[in-house]
Amino acid sequence: MVQNDSTLHKKYLLLQQKLKDKNYTDALGEGLILLESAQKKNEQKMVILLTYFLGEVFEKTDNNIDAMKYYKKSYAEILKSRSKFNSTDQYLKSSFNDVSLAERLIKIGGLFHKLEKKDSAKVFYNKIINLESLNKEIEAIQAKAYSNLSFIFQVDNNFSSAEEYSLKAIDIHRKYNNSTSLASAHINLGNIYVLKGEYEEAKKIYNKGLKYIKYDKGERATKFKEDLYYNLAYALYMLKDYKAYEYQELSYSIKDSVREENNKTKLAAILAKYDVNVAKRMVQQEEALKREKVINQKQKAQRNTWILGISSFFVIVLLVFLLNQYKLRQKNLGLELSKQELMQQQKMEKIKAESQIRILNATLDGKESERKQIAETLHDSVSALLSSANLHLQACKKQFNGTTPIEVDKSQSIINEASQKIRDLSHTLVSSILLKFGLSYAIKDISEKFSNSQLRIDYETRYIKRYDQGFEIKLYNIIQEFVNNILKHSKASYAKITLVEKKNRLHLIIEDDGQGFDKTQIPKKDGLGINQIDARIQMMQGKFNIDTGKGKGTVITIELPVFEKEAVTFS
Incomplete structure (x- = not known):
């Protein structure tokens, strides 16, 4: 061989x-x-x-x-x-x-x-x-x-x-x-x-693992340090050891530094990906070259006209024939130039529309990422600090022999109230139910939260599992936006949210028995409305349809390919 x-x-x-x-x-x-x-x-x-x-x-x-x-x-x-x-x-x-x-x-x-x-x-x-x-x-x-x-x-x-x-x-x-x-x-x-x-x-065991990479600053070692500190903090917390919060802070500091580096990389990628001006300049250059080519053809035709004019002195019949041919060619050249200009204008409009969609989705992605980051910071860092302060006050109360000063009790009450508001704000930014339990429970939470004596919201989910977190957040925001529209504008008494997975695709139906609306007026609406949702669904390679009219209620159907959650393996 x-x-x-x-x-x-x-x-x-x-x-x-x-x-x-x-x-x-x-x-x-x-x-x-x-x-x-x-x-x-x-x-x-x-x-x-x-x-x-x-x-x-x-x-x-x-x-x-x-x-x-x-x-x-x-x-x-x-x-x-x-x-x-x-x-x-x-x-x-x-x-x-x-x-x-x-x-x-x-x-x-x-x-x-x-x-x-x-x-x-x-x-x-x-x-x-x-x-x-x-x-x-x-x-x-x-x-x-x-x-x-x-x-x-x-x-x-x-x-x-x-x-x-x-x-x-x-x-x-x-x-x-x-x-x-x-x-x-x-x-x-x-x-x-x-x-x-x-x-x-x-x-x-966690402490032993930390010793192995104490002085290692490589990328893998840094990630393992973050995980070890976080897991150690949890074990200490379960042992009621106050050092848990110190290790938790070490884990968060590593996580924040890595996140900052990743954000810089992502920003550079977004700027490169959505540089509309570069695409526009390329199209303009291409258009200029094609126009120059047409002009050169026209100039060449004019030179031929002079030659034919001189020849006309010798052959009158030939002059008439060639003159007619020239006029016909001039007309075709004019039509070709108009056709080229129309095609370039259509191409520019298409690039402009696609670029606007990409920029809009990049903006929405950035907002969702920022909301998630703020929610994580409030929940993981600020809540942890308030919990730590509360624990210290609890320990302080044990130092008093007798009645605890009223200032200590009031401080604990204020901290508890602040913690509750932080949790509420974190949930408002990004649903904690969505992050922990997925779309099925998040949809159930929406229907129960917004149902009242004037509007009943039912829900149905089948074969729903956990998906990619970014994909879940995007779909949840779309559902939440349509539910908000029902609450604000529909005057409905009944609505239903249905989410089903079939053959690796998600089918979402949101319907209500409200007053409906005129679909021709959609382009005139502002804010995170239907046009922007349509753009988002296009970028997710999905299908989107609205069936509505004045006085006939509204049925919204969305079909999206599933973005699977990647399984984690240890290596």
Whole structure:
């Protein structure tokens, strides 16, 4: 067997660079072509490499089903090649050892885990664990498999198995002195003890995990520190240790610094994405070039006219014929110029409309993100500070032998009132019920909150689960806006909210028996109204329709593709 085709190998290295540069479209298209070429040439090594590469591209673009298909192909090709080994196949044998198998098995198991197919994930994780030829690389992958199995058993409340696998992962990381992975594994182990209610043991484990990354300032270590401080704060809180608030503040300070860096990156991306002026200048330049071309054609036609004029002295009949041809050409050129101008004007209007939609959605996204951030700050930081102050006052009261001063009681009363107002304001900005329990409970909360003696709001939700948080917030805001419109304008006595998931799409119906309205007047309304909701739904790749008229009530239907909540795995 030839070792490999050098041309294919060079192209494969260029594809790797495109994947590194996040140029996923070119990487996918060229990768599929290169795979077909490798299969025709029977280049088995390149087929194994390219199928794994395509799995990576699909995984990076959140296409988990296709990613799994190509990872499985790569895994199957390795098994096929290993079954045919002979004395002349040492090159292929050395290229794809148990490390390559383990890399593909952890990818397949991880994707099953993301897709919430736990039994299938367990099968592939156990295949990794059962690999016999051990070395540092394989054991590192086995540690990931142990951690992920531990997480699956935690979810199933099988704490003994969860602890067993977590400890096996820790043993491997300790063997190779991998401090960052040891910290991650101790988060997993500490969480098991928290779930069991053994907070003192969880406290010891979290503190041990912090020691491993005390001086590490890398990105992964920073994230693990935030999680360790937060989880340690919770364990101390359950132990009624006042140091809980100190560790909670450390966690929040890390979270805020990371969030600030992320916000800077997102702002730069938004500015680049919605630079309308750049797009407008490009269209104007294109229009100028086309006009210049038409003018040049016109000038050329005029030169031809002079030639024909001179020729007319010699052939009168030819002059008449050519003169008529010239007039016809001039007319066509004028029509072509008018057509070009109309097309450019239509293109400009289309770009302007699309840009306005994108800018509007970017603005709404920014507002929702800002409201969520303010709500989190009020709930997580300000409420924590008020709770801390209340605890200190409670401790202070114990220092008095006898009657507590009235000022202390009044201070506690004020703090309690402030805490309640903070919670109410946080819920107003972003529904805490939505964040904690999802759309079904949030819709139930809306219907119960706004129903009264004059208006009854019913609701119905079927097959609704948790989705991507940003997607849930956008849909909740849309529902809330239409309910507000019913309360303000419809004069209805009955309304109903229906939300159903069918074939990976959400179907929302909001109807009322009110006075309805004239749809032709919609463009004249301002504020976060129907036009802006329509723009938002377009950006979410959904469908939107309003059936209404004066005196006939209103039925609003919305259909949206589901944005799945990404499953979390420990690694």
